[in-house]
Every structure is written in structure tokens, then in C-alpha cells.
Amino acid sequence: MKNLERKSLRGRIALDLIGYVFLAAALGIVTAVALASVALLFASQAEAAEAPPQGTLLLRPRAAGEPLSAPLLSTAVAFHVSGMVARARVVQTFSNPGAGWYEGVYVFPLPEKAAVDHLRLRVGERTVEGEIEERTAAQRTYAAARAQGKRSALLDQERPNIFTARVANIGPRETIVVELEYQETLRYRDGRFSLRFPMVVGPRYIPHGVVDAARITPVVLRPREDRVPINPVSIRVELDAGMPLAEVSSPYHRVDVKALGETRREITLADGSTPANRDFVLRWAPRAEAAPQLAWFTEKKGDRYSALLMLMPTAAAAAARLPREVIFVLDTSGSMAGTSIRQAREALALALERLAPEDRFNIVEFNSSAHALFPAAREASPTQVARAIAWVRSLEARGGTEMAAALHLALRGGDAGGRVRQVVFLTDGAVGNEEQLFRLIKARLGDSRLFTVGIGSAPNGHFMRKAAGLGRGTFTYIGRIDEVGEKMAALFAKLEAPVLKGITLRWPEAARAEAWPARIPDLYAGEPLVISAALERLDGELRVNGVRGGHVWQARVPLSAGQGSAGMGTLWARAKVASLIDSVREGASPDQVREQVIALAMAHRLVTRYTSFVAVERTPARPAGAQLGLAEIPTNLPAGWEYDKVFGELPQGATDSRFALLTGLLCLLLAAAMLAWRRGSA
Amino acid sequence: MTREHELCLGVECAWPGARRDVPVRAPCAGLGRMRLLLVALLLTLGGWQFAHGAWIQAKAWLAQVLIAQAWQRTLAGEPHARPWPWADTWPVARMSVPSLGIERYVLEGADGAAMAFGPGHLRGTALPGRQGNSVVGGHRDTHLAFLRDLPAGAEIVVETRDGKRLSYAVRYAQVLDRREVWIAKQEGPTRLTLVTCFPFDALRAGGPQRYVVWAYATNELKDRGGERADRRQPSSLASIRRSPASAERQAP
Numbered sequence: 001m002k003n004l005e006r007k008s009l010r011g012r013i014a015l016d017l018i019g020y021v022f023l024a025a026a027l028g029i030v031t032a033v034a035l036a037s038v039a040l041l042f043a044s045q046a047e048a049a050e051a052p053p054q055g056t057l058l059l060r061p062r063a064a065g066e067p068l069s070a071p072l073l074s075t076a077v078a079f080h081v082s083g084m085v086a087r088a089r090v091v092q093t094f095s096n097p098g099a100g101w102y103e104g105v106y107v108f109p110l111p112e113k114a115a116v117d118h119l120r121l122r123v124g125e126r127t128v129e130g131e132i133e134e135r136t137a138a139q140r141t142y143a144a145a146r147a148q149g150k151r152s153a154l155l156d157q158e159r160p161n162i163f164t165a166r167v168a169n170i171g172p173r174e175t176i177v178v179e180l181e182y183q184e185t186l187r188y189r190d191g192r193f194s195l196r197f198p199m200v201v202g203p204r205y206i207p208h209g210v211v212d213a214a215r216i217t218p219v220v221l222r223p224r225e226d227r228v229p230i231n232p233v234s235i236r237v238e239l240d241a242g243m244p245l246a247e248v249s250s251p252y253h254r255v256d257v258k259a260l261g262e263t264r265r266e267i268t269l270a271d272g273s274t275p276a277n278r279d280f281v282l283r284w285a286p287r288a289e290a291a292p293q294l295a296w297f298t299e300k301k302g303d304r305y306s307a308l309l310m311l312m313p314t315a316a317a318a319a320a321r322l323p324r325e326v327i328f329v330l331d332t333s334g335s336m337a338g339t340s341i342r343q344a345r346e347a348l349a350l351a352l353e354r355l356a357p358e359d360r361f362n363i364v365e366f367n368s369s370a371h372a373l374f375p376a377a378r379e380a381s382p383t384q385v386a387r388a389i390a391w392v393r394s395l396e397a398r399g400g401t402e403m404a405a406a407l408h409l410a411l412r413g414g415d416a417g418g419r420v421r422q423v424v425f426l427t428d429g430a431v432g433n434e435e436q437l438f439r440l441i442k443a444r445l446g447d448s449r450l451f452t453v454g455i456g457s458a459p460n461g462h463f464m465r466k467a468a469g470l471g472r473g474t475f476t477y478i479g480r481i482d483e484v485g486e487k488m489a490a491l492f493a494k495l496e497a498p499v500l501k502g503i504t505l506r507w508p509e510a511a512r513a514e515a516w517p518a519r520i521p522d523l524y525a526g527e528p529l530v531i532s533a534a535l536e537r538l539d540g541e542l543r544v545n546g547v548r549g550g551h552v553w554q555a556r557v558p559l560s561a562g563q564g565s566a567g568m569g570t571l572w573a574r575a576k577v578a579s580l581i582d583s584v585r586e587g588a589s590p591d592q593v594r595e596q597v598i599a600l601a602m603a604h605r606l607v608t609r610y611t612s613f614v615a616v617e618r619t620p621a622r623p624a625g626a627q628l629g630l631a632e633i634p635t636n637l638p639a640g641w642e643y644d645k646v647f648g649e650l651p652q653g654a655t656d657s658r659f660a661l662l663t664g665l666l667c668l669l670l671a672a673a674m675l676a677w678r679r680g681s682a
Numbered sequence: 683m684t685r686e687h688e689l690c691l692g693v694e695c696a697w698p699g700a701r702r703d704v705p706v707r708a709p710c711a712g713l714g715r716m717r718l719l720l721v722a723l724l725l726t727l728g729g730w731q732f733a734h735g736a737w738i739q740a741k742a743w744l745a746q747v748l749i750a751q752a753w754q755r756t757l758a759g760e761p762h763a764r765p766w767p768w769a770d771t772w773p774v775a776r777m778s779v780p781s782l783g784i785e786r787y788v789l790e791g792a793d794g795a796a797m798a799f800g801p802g803h804l805r806g807t808a809l810p811g812r813q814g815n816s817v818v819g820g821h822r823d824t825h826l827a828f829l830r831d832l833p834a835g836a837e838i839v840v841e842t843r844d845g846k847r848l849s850y851a852v853r854y855a856q857v858l859d860r861r862e863v864w865i866a867k868q869e870g871p872t873r874l875t876l877v878t879c880f881p882f883d884a885l886r887a888g889g890p891q892r893y894v895v896w897a898y899a900t901n902e903l904k905d906r907g908g909e910r911a912d913r914r915q916p917s918s919l920a921s922i923r924r925s926p927a928s929a930e931r932q933a934p
Contacts, residue, residue, distance in 0.1 A: 206806075214869055222861065647863040650894075651792035651804065651819025653878030654887040658823055660735030662885065667728025671721045 070631035071096045071104040071170055075233040075276065077197060083242040084295055084310050085567060086195055087183050088114075094167050094633075095175040101622050103146060103168045104176075106633040107218035108276075109198035111184050112161040112462040115574035117605045118181035119613035121153040121167075123174075130155070130615035132605045134598055138612035142166065149622030153178045155613040158215045159434065160578070161462040162201055163607070169622045180613070183567045183574075188310065190490055190526035191291050193241070194283045196477075199233055199276035202458040202638045203646050204432040205333060205401035216432055219634040222643050229275030229636045237267040237282055243290040250282050252457070252479055277636040278457035279479065294555075298538060298562035299569055305535045306568035311544060311555055312528040319498045319549045325360040325377050325419045326495075327410045327448075328352075330392070331427035331455070333367040333401035334648070339481065339640030340456035341397040344426045346484045347453060349389050351424060354492055355380035360419065363388055366406035367399035398645055401431050404440055413446035421448040422495055423471070429460030437463070439585060441470045449473040451491065458638035474524045490526070497525035498549035505531065508540030511559065516575035518583075532572040538562060573604035581609065738798070742824035745799035749773050749787040756843045762790075771796040774803050775810035776841040777818070777874075784828045792819035792877075801825045801876075807866050811842035814868045819877040822893070826878040829855070829895055838874060838897050850874045850897035858892050865894055872899035 076091045094104045110116065119130030130153065133141060138154060145152035146168035154166040155178075170176050187194045203220050206213040221230060239248065244262045254270035267282060274280075286292065295310040328348055336344060348363070355361055360377040361384075364370055373391055378384050410423050429452075431437070441450060450471020454464040455478055468475040474494055478487045500523040507513035515533040523529060529544065542557040577600060580593050594610050601611040622628065637643055748765040753773045755763035762772040775788040788810055792802035801820035808814030820826030838850040850873065857880050858865070865875055873896055880893035 219864060219867075644861050647861065649860040650858070650863060650865070650877050650892045651797065651802065652794070652860070652887060653797070653819050653826060653892065654822050654884070654889070655738050655798075655824065656887050657735040657738035659885040659887075660731045660738070662735075664728045664730070664732025664735055667724045667731060669728075671724035671728060674717060674721050674724070 070098070070629070071102050071633070073104070073106055073231050073633045074273075075199075075231065077233065077235050079195065079197075079235075079237040079239075081186070081195065081237060081239045081241070083240070083563075083565065084186055084188070084193075084297065084308065085183060085565065085571070086186055087181065087567060088197070089179060089181050092165060092178045092180075093175060094170055094178070096170045096173060099172045101172070101626050101628050102170045102631045103166065103628055104170055104631050104633060105167075106165045107158070107201055107216065107635070108163055108165065109161050109201050109458075110163055110182060111196055111198065112159075112465055113184050113574065113578075114161075114182040115184065115570045115604075116155070116157075116163070116180055116182040116607040116613070117570050118179070119153065119155050119607075119615055120179040121151065121615035121617065122177035122179060123151055123617065126617070128615045128617055130613040132602055132607070132611050132613055135610050135612045138614040141614045141616065142168065145616040146628070149620035149624070149626075150617050151176060151621050152614065152616040154615075155180060155607055156215075157607050157609055157612070158212060159462055161198065161460070162216050164215060169628065171621060183570050185308065185310075185530060185571060188292075188312075188528050188530075191288075192283050192285045194281060195237070196461070197235070197280040198458060198461065199274075199278060199280065200231075200458050200635050200638050202335060202428060202430045202456075202460070202641070204430050204460075205335065206432040207400075207402060207404070207436075209436065210432040213432055219632055220637055220643070220647075221634040223637055229277055230634065231276040231636060232273040233276050233280075234273040235267075235269050235280055237265075239265040239267060239282075239284065241265075241284060241286060243286040243292060246285045246287045248282070248284040250280070251483065252278055253280055255282075275636055278639040279459070281477075281479065294557065296557055296559070296562045297565035297568055299565060299567070301569055303536070305538055306572045307533045307535060307538075307559075307562060308565070308568050308571055309531040309533065309542070309557065310528050311531075311557065313500055313523060313546070313548075313553060313555070316498050316500070316525065316548055321356070321496060322420050323356075323358045323360075323418075324495075325416050325421045326351075326355065327377065327421070327423045328361065328363045329406050329410045329423060329425045329427075330363065330365045330395065331367075331401065331403075331406075331425075332365045332395050332397045332399075333430070334398050334645035335401065335428055335430040335641060336455065337397040337642040337645030340428055341395070343478050343481050343484055344453075344455045345392055345395065346481060347426060347455075347478055347488050348392050350484060350488045351492070352380075352385050352389050352392070354488075355385060357381055361385075361388070363392065364406050364409045365395055366402060366409075367397070368402055370402065370405035370409050372409055403427070403431055403437055404433075407437065407440050407444065411441065411444040411446070411448055411450070413444050415447040421446075422473070423448050423450045424453060424491075424495075425450060425467070426453045426455055427463075428456040428458070429454060429463035429467075431460070431463070434460075434463050434466070435585075438466055438470055441467055442585060445471055451475070451495070453478060453487075453491065456638065457640050469521055472522055474527065494524040494526070499524055500546045500548040500553060503529065503544065503546040506543040506545070507533075507535075508537075508542070508559070510537050510539060512536040513542075514576075516572065516579045518579045532568070532575040534569075534572050535559070570604055570606070573600055573606055576600060577606065577608050739824065741798060742800075742821070746787055746825075749789070749800055753787055757845055765799070769799075771799070771802075773800070774843065777801070777810060778839050778841075779828065779832065779836060780839065781836055782828055782831060786820075786825050788818055792817070797821060797825075804866060804877075807875075808868065808872075809842065810874060811840040811846060811848045813872050815866065815870065815873050815875055816840075817866045817875045817877060822878040822880070822882050826876060827882070829876060829878050829893060830882045832895060836897075837900075840874065848872075849900050851900045852895060852897045855893060855895045858894050860890050860892050862892070862894075873897060874899075 071094045074093045078089045080087045092106065096102050121128040135156065142152055142154040149169055151169045156164045158164055165178050167176050167178055201218060204216055241263050245265065248257050248265050253274055255267050256270050258266040260266055293312045297308045299306045328351060330344055330348055332341065357380055359380045361380050362377040363373040373388055450468060451473040452464040452468045452475040454475060457479060459477060464475040476487055476491050478484055503520040505515060513533050513535045515531050538559045540559055542559060544555040546553045577597050580597050584590050584593050597608055598610050601608045607613055752763040752765040753776055756773055764772050771789045771791050773787045774790050777788055778785045787800050789796040789800040789802050792804040796802040797820060801818045803810060804817035804819060807817040810816040810818060832852055834852050834854060836852045840848050876895040878893050879889060880891040
């Protein structure tokens with residue numbers, strides 16, 4: 001009986017305990033709800049009392065001006081493609097819907113090899129041709145014209161692929177047109193030609209020491225649901241391939257293609273225009289039997305010839321596969337957030353799966369700082385590869401773009417211990433310190449080779465091309481997730497096939513040829529040799545020598561068999577300017593190079609780092625009393641980017657101290673009340 | 683029935699009724715203990731929360747006192763005078779609002795670690811008192827609580843570490859989303875951009891809104907004596923348009 005009693009007592013106590021736990025929980029919930037509602041009440045009162053619609057000025061500006069309705073911009077581009085060369089006319093229309101006078105400033109990209117040789121200012125029926133001047137002189141000419149109220153335009157180069165157009169004295173409800181023209185050689189790779197037209201300068205990360213940061217970072221319009229993208233661009237391409245065409249395609253824009261015979265097409269955007277928020281790319285392939293092996297274009301000016309050579313080496317026999325050490329570098333900065341990081345992760349996972357067990361590998365990811373997956377490169381065993389793929393898939397994009405730190409980890413100079421050392425760099429190149437990085441690559445490359453993979457909708461072409469050039473590698477672009485497979489396969493073919501290196505040119509003595517680039521890059525599978533030359537005579541033949549996989553490779557080009565083509569002189573001058581500017585990195589005197597570039601650019605009317613176009617109307621337009629406002633044309637965020645990840649946020653200016661004080665106080669009060677109740681009832 | 687028993691009944695409503703065949707004392711004693719436990723729990727929790735809140739405020743206030751000493755060392759020429767040996771920040775300017783009797787030492791870095799002790803200077807923007815746009819962030823419930831009372835035209839005086847002083851006048855204030863980082867742009871007239879959280883009375887941190895005050899440089903006060911140098915031209919309309927605020931507003 002006693003036992004039974006004890007048992008039931010125990011049961012009671014257990015039940016009691018459960019009950020009290022419930023009670024405590026219920027009390028806790030009630031307290032929490034009470035606290036939360038108090039907090040909400042306070043907060044909503046505060047918001048109701050104080051929150052004006054966002055963006056409202058709370059205090060009136062002291063000097064209130066008239067409401068702003070700044071100039072708008074639209075662009076029309078017409079390409080004329082003939083064989084290996086494209087000529088483009090870019091027409092930028094600045095229109096001012098408001099009642100004030102404005103100066104419009106537009107920072108925009110062009111292809112990194114573009115030779116800009118024409119600028120025109122058009123106001124209604126009148127046209128003013130631009131003059132090429134030394135950069136600071138052009139800026140002075142423009143500033144003077146602006147102050148005098150004359151309509152004027154200025155075109156500066158900030159980077160080989162970033163330009164600034166300034167247009168002064170756009171009158172009320174007036175439209176001013178700036179027309180510029182450029183020429184470039186097309187890219188011919190793996191049997192396909194491609195034309196790339198960048199439309200927006202992606203927001204660049206500016207590390208310490210970039211002096212012209214303000215000139216390459218235009219205001220970026222924050223995407224909002226109620227905002228449509230700005231800066232519409234219309235595109236028309238007259239394509240004369242010079243050989244029967246197999247296919248024409250535009251991977252990132254919908255286009256209408258009109259066939260005008262076997263070799264000619266006319267291409268326009270299917271939607272009429274597109275917002276300037278991603279690169280436009282047009283690709284075409286000649287029919288297999290018509291794929292060009294050699295092109296030799298010449299142009300005669302005075303008693304000199306300018307020429308362009310395109311030579312496709314014969315395909316190499318497959319060579320024995322050498323063990324490799326591959327270092328992958330993945331950009332996980334804020335600009336990669338969104339579609340870019342997904343493309344990059346996929347590309348990297350594919351690359352990892354492709355490694356052979358005897359290869360070694362490592363992965364470096366970088367944003368505000370750089371980290372390597374392994375302390376040193378490891379064998380690519382299935383378990384290590386699986387681990388690496390899992391790691392790559394877990395990476396998120398955020399923070400800065402401290403590329404130098406990553407290059408320090410990936411490139412360490414010296415040799416690779418009997419292996420082929422390849423560094424595959426996946427990035428959008430959204431940085432402003434290209435020159436510093438180029439120097440770093442040059443200094444630390446050693447026996448490695450650097451391959452850049454430009455990711456996303458608006459990669460920095462200048463960085464991709466030059467970094468790969470200095471790294472003795474090659475570059476490729478991935479602009480969409482469904483291109484990853486194809487593009488990476490093409491890259492692997494290049495990584496695994498023997499390289500054609502040590503290329504030398506032997507021109508006939510009498511030709512007195514001056515050819516650029518001065519140092520001929522190594523050629524990977526599917527890549528042609530492209531050379532610009534100036535010659536005095538077109539006799540004899542050019543001999544090209546190189547070494548591939550231990551075998552000597554040779555080719556001969558008869559100089560007299562050229563095909564006439566316009567604009568070769570401009571391309572030659574542009575190639576020479578690029579080589580001269582590169583020579584500063586090799587130790588040439590910057591002042592001397594500057595003088596040489598200016599002389600060359602003046603002779604060929606080229607926009608360079610040291611020369612700008614300026615066009616000024618003769619008569620003033622703006623009345624003396626009228627104020628001139630400045631309007632920096634905002635740009636779109638490149639397609640697929642995430643604004644918040646790129647720009648971060650303003651500092652968070654609040655602590656939880658009040659909340660902590662209030663909840664603490666309430667708890668203490670509650671405790672006190674319970675004690676008082678207890679005492680009262682005892 | 684004892685009073686104690688009544689008490690038990692009172693609570694029992696919240697729980698299956700007491701069975702009569704066992705002494706009722708046991709659960710009552712248990713209840714008392716439970717309640718004591720609850721009171722103790724509430725006291726601990728409340729004490730902890732209160733102390734936490736008070737600590738944030740006390741730290742904010744005390745740190746400024748310590749930083750004042752570090753500032754004297756800075757003026758004497760020490761480049762990174764840390765207010766306490768393990769600090770990872772240092773004062774970069776002294777900011778005062780004479781009309782409100784406010785004085786604050788601005789620390790390097792507008793991150794949580796620095797802003798617990800003082801308003802923080804956003805790295806990459808001009809240092810307060812120098813040419814360009816100086817962005818300073820701070821907490822609305824500690825160092826920058828005074829922004830709420832700052833009228834247009836109010837004077838803000840900034841002393842730089844070389845002892846020079848620059849005077850700013852408050853132009854306007856605006857409530858913005860936390861993503862509107864264009865306000866840190868450097869172009870345009872020399873100005874001080876103060877950023878804190880909004881609304882001022884919200885209890886919790888982490889809201890999406892920011893209260894931004896723009897103060898434009900008016901004149902330079904030479905040396906520590908405060909002798910007035912020649913007046914600068916007031917900013918023209920064109921230069922207001924240069925400001926990033928208007929660049930953003932241009933957008934359709």
C-alpha cells in the first residue's frame with residue numbers, strides 16, 4: 001500500500017512538473033507577444049509619425065534650383081563588315097527635354113582594339129568635323145568653347161575600352177548628335193568569326209591607387225520594378241563575309257537576319273532596340289570548305305603600303321598528353337553575384353571533372369581577400385575532385401575584387417617541376433587597376449601560362465585580352481549558362497593541344513617592313529596569326545617560322561598576291577600604338593612613348609590615351625546669362641548583376657540598446673510583480 | 683482550507699484538477715519553487731538584457747572620453763593614436779555642433795566595430811575636413827542621435843588631425859534606402875555627409891532606411907586659433923547638380 005502511494009505520488013510530481021513547464025512556456029509566450037506588440041506599437045507609431053516617402057527632401061535646399069529634367073541618350077550603331085575587318089558608325093543622340101542648358105557626359109565602352117578615327121557633331125542640318133588634338137589641349141579647346149556658349153563635343157579615351165563623350169550647350173528642347181567611327185579586325189577562332197560590341201561599362205571595383213577612378217565609374221541607375229532600363233541602342237550589321245556563309249547567330253540578342261546572296265547578310269535587332277546593358281555579339285561561320293587559311297589585305301597610300309595578314313596554321317597532330325598542374329582562380333566578388341557566379345561555378349565544375357588523375361590542381365577564390373582550397377596543389381584523385389566540386393558549389397559572390405591577392409597566390413614565378421603549369425582565371429574583370437595587375441602578371445608569371453575566361457554580360461575585354469597576352473595564354477568568353485559546356489570544351493582543346501610558339505617573321509629586305517605586334521604571341525589550336533604591317537614594296541615573300549610540339553612549322557606568303565582593302569593604315573597605326581604603350585611595361589621611357597604615340601595618332605587621326613577628338617561650332621548658342629547645368633548620363637546595371645552585392649549598403653546606424661533596455665526592464669518589472677504577488681498572497 | 687491550498691487551486695485551473703487522494707502540499711510546494719525559479723529566470727534575463735542595453739550606451743559614452751585623450755596625442759603628431767591598446771580604430775577628426783553643444787570624435791571605419799565607440803568615417807571617402815565628400819556613419823541612438831534636432835543652416839565644425847578647422851553648414855537631409863550608396867561619390871563641392879538609421883524611434887536595429895544629412899563646407903578657419911580665412915564662394919547651382927543626389931534624381 002505504501003509502495004503504491006509512493007508510486008502515485010511520484011506520478012503526481014512528474015505530472016506537476018510537466019504542467020509547470022507548460023505554464024512557464026505559456027507565460028513566456030504571453031510575455032513575448034506582449035513585448036513584441038509593445039515594440040510594434042512603438043515602431044509603427046514612429047513610422048506613421050515620421051516616415052515620409054523615401055527620397056523626399058526633409059529640409060529645403062537653401063539654393064533651390066528648377067526641377068531637373070536632364071538630357072537623355074540613345075545610340076544607333078551601324079556596322080559594315082568586310083572580310084576580316086569591321087567598320088562601325090556609332091551615333092549618340094543627346095536630347096534635352098527640359099528648359100535649361102546642359103552639358104551631357106556619357107561614359108561608354110567600345111571594343112578594346114577599336115581604332116576610333118572620326119568624330120562629328122551634328123546639330124540639325126549642320127555638321128562640324130572633329131579634330132584630333134593632344135588630350136589636354138583638346139580639353140582646353142572644349143572648355144573654352146563650353147564657356148563661350150558654343151555647342152561642342154569632346155571624346156577622350158580612359159582605357160582602351162572605356163571612352164567619355166562630353167557635349168556642351170545642349171539647348172532647351174534641343175537634340176545634339178555625336179557621331180564616331182571606328183575600325184577593328186574581327187576575331188577568328190575555331191572556324192568562326194565574331195563581332196563584339198560592348199554597351200555598358202560594368203561598375204568597376206577600385207582598389208587603392210587608381211587615380212582616375214572618377215572617370216571610369218559612371219553613375220549606375222539602381223534597378224527598380226517601376227523603372228525601365230535606359231539608354232536604348234539600335235544595331236544594324238551589313239555583313240559581307242567574302243566567302244559562302246554556313247550560319248549567322250547572335251547569342252545574347254534576338255536578331256532578324258536577311259540573306260542577300262551566298263556571302264552577304266543584313267542583321268538587325270528583332271526588337272528594334274535594346275537597353276545598353278550587355279555586350280552584343282554576332283558570330284558567323286563560313287562553310288567548312290570555304291574556311292579561310294590565309295588572308296592578305298593591302299592598301300596603298302602615297303608610296304607606302306599598309307597591310308593586314310591573317311594566317312591560320314595547319315592543324316597539329318595530336319601530341320602525347322603531358323601531366324599538368326592547373327590552378328583555377330575564381331572571382332567571387334560582388335560584381336559576380338547573380339547569373340555570373342552560376343556560370344563560373346558550372347564552368348569550374350566542368351573543368352575539374354576533365355582533370356586526369358595524374359594532373360595536380362588547386363583552386364583560389366577571391367573577393368576582398370583571396371583563399372586557396374589546398375595549401376599546395378594536390379593530385380586530382382576522384383575524392384579530391386569531388387571535394388573541390390562541392391566546395392566550388394558552396395561559394396557565394398560578395399565583397400570587393402582584390403585581384404592582386406589572388407594573382408599572388410596563383411602565380412609564384414619559377415618553373416612547374418616538369419609539369420605544364422596552367423592558370424585558368426574566371427572573372428568579369430570589373431576592376432579599375434588593370435595596369436597594376438598587368439605588371440604583377442608579368443613579374444610573377446615564370447613558366448606558368450594564364451588563361452582568362454570572361455564571365456557574364458559585360459566582361460572587361462581589355463583585361464581579358466591583355467592579361468592572357470601577358471600570361472602567354474588565351475582568352476574566352478562565357479556570356480550565358482548554356483554556353484558553358486561548349487566554351488569550356490573549346491578551352492580544354494586549347495589547353496591540351498600543343499602550342500605553336502617562337503613565331504618569327506622574315507620579310508624581304510626590299511619591303512622595309514614594319515610589323516606589329518612586335519612580339520608575336522604563341523598560338524593555340526584554332527587561332528590564327530594576325531599581323532599589321534607597313535611596307536615600301538610588295539615583292540617577294542614573307543616567311544613565317546615557328547615550333548610546335550618539337551616540330552618546325554613554316555609558311556610562305558607571296559606579298560604581291562594581296563587583295564585591296566581600305567583602312568589597313570588605321571589598323572596598322574592602332575596596333576603600333578598598342579605595342580608602344582605596352583613597351584612602357586617593358587621599361588621604355590614613358591615620355592618618349594607618349595611623344596611617339598601622339599605623333600602617330602595625329603597622323604592617323606586616332607583617339608588614344610594621349611589624344612582626343614574635339615569638335616566646336618563656330619557661333620555661340622547659349623545666351624550669356626543662361627546657366628549651364630551638368631548632366632552625367634546614368635548607365636544601366638549590366639544584365640544579370642545584383643545591385644546590392646556590387647555596391648554594398650550604407651553603414652547601419654543603429655544599435656539594439658533601446659530594445660535591450662526595454663525588454664530588460666519589462667522582464668525585471670514582471671519579476672518584481674510576481675514577487676509582490678507572492679508576498680501579498682503569503 | 684489553508685490559504686496555501688486556495689492558492690494552489692487558483693493555479694490548478696490552468697492544469698488538470700488536483701486529485702483528492704494525495705496530499706495537496708506537494709504540488710503547492712513545487713509551484714512555489716517553480717515560481718521562484720521563474721522569478722529568478724526573469725530577473726536573470728531582465729538583468730542581462732538591461733545590462734546589455736546599458737552597456738552599449740555606457741560604452742558609447744565612455745569611449746568618447748577615452749578617445750578625447752587619444753585625439754590630443756593625434757594633434758601632437760601620433761598618426762594612429764589608438765584610444766586603448768587593443769583598439770583597431772583611431773580618431774581621424776573632431777566634429778562639433780556649437781549650437782547644440784555637441785562634440786564627437788570621428789573614428790576610422792564605418793563598421794560596427796568602430797561605430798560602437800564613435801561615429802565612423804567611411805573608408806574610401808575624403809577624411810572629414812579635407813577636400814571632397816566625407817561620409818560619416820553613426821548610431822541614431824548614441825553618437826548621431828543629435829541629427830534629428832539639426833536644423834538647416836546649422837554649423838558643424840570639423841577639426842582635422844593637423845589642427846586645422848573647417849566649417850560646414852547643413853544644407854538638407856533626406857531619408858534614403860540603405861542601398862543608395864551613390865551618396866559616397868567624391869565629385870562636387872567639399873561636404874560632410876552624415877548617415878544614421880531611420881526612423882529615429884525604432885526599437886530594433888537593421889531597418890532598411892537611412893537618414894542622410896548633407897553639410898557643405900562654408901569657410902576655412904585657419905589653425906587652432908580659429909582665425910577666419912577668406913570666405914569661399916557659396917556653391918553654385920551647377921555644383922549642386924554635380925552632386926550625386928541630382929545624378930540619381932535625373933533618372934526617369
